[in-house]
Amino acid sequence: MDINQLIASRVLALREARQLSLTALAERSGVSRSNISLIERGESSATATVLDKLAGALGVTLASLFEAGEDAPAAPSPLSTADTQAVWTDPASGYVRRQLSPAARSPLQLVEVIFPPGQRVAYDQVRREADTYQQVWLLEGTMDISAGDGSWRLHPGDCLAFREDQPITYANPGAVPARYLVGLVTLPFA
Template identity: 30%
Template structure:
């Protein structure tokens, strides 16, 4: 070993810095995660570009891996999707299991996210103000939803059926059936919602609510916990 080799310390990663291989894997995974999130939210590149100020070509290259993700790009995307920044980059867990939800409003109701992960089932606490949903047009989209009423009164319009759910009652339904929520009561209504964009389904023990339904596709099930 030469004198120079003996006097030169080996290069070591700075304390607290991830190995280069781990960093490369994290950055490589960002593009597919962004594409999956945008498709799950049913947002076009053009609409996302308008909201974030990032060009369509840059967004497309970012999702395909042709553009390196930077804070300048990820911060406006995190704001647009209303998620934590570490969800976009799949940051490793710090050992703290707590979720730090950031409430947001959409269509006049308040959502409090109860899950962090982008894929699979999503859990929310939803709050409907008094009188919410009067005359609302039912919506249709891919997925399956399960809801549990915490307080107040929740109206559920599903196809040609009208249901009124009280505290402790549960309903599950295919979101491809036209549906709309409302609050006919004088107080805010709160309920827990589990939603699977790809049709994931919660299985609960329930009895058919009306007319002897068998719980098949599109059938609303309604029950109180035993």
């Protein structure tokens, strides 16, 4: 399935499961009703910032918008081969996101990101229905990451851990693409 179609079906399914109208989701997310409609029809490639706003308003993680829904046919495989991994490019920054984890349900999700030089993406985290922790392990290049009041410059081999319940900014100050692995663990609130 095309990545934009996968995102489209997930946003629509999540909105319907929560019994939200397009107008209600637009009010919750700050994303226009027409933009949400285009995304749900697979006619628009939303930016990472827009997808994050929708995920927050739907009470899920951004990563969950790249997964097959509960209604996916057959039992999910515990194997994710390179040729079946969903790859998405943020149209605003050009960063490339590869969903490494298999579709089989697991509290751990792995994502590979290639972040272009000179680019920046900021997420205004919204309270979710679960607690999500993230670790970023930089493989190549340099990244500046801020989470809440903290700010760090990562070099190859560095690993940063933080919670996703705060504003987060990713920036590549270097002259070459940065490549990193993201590990996400989502736990229900106790």
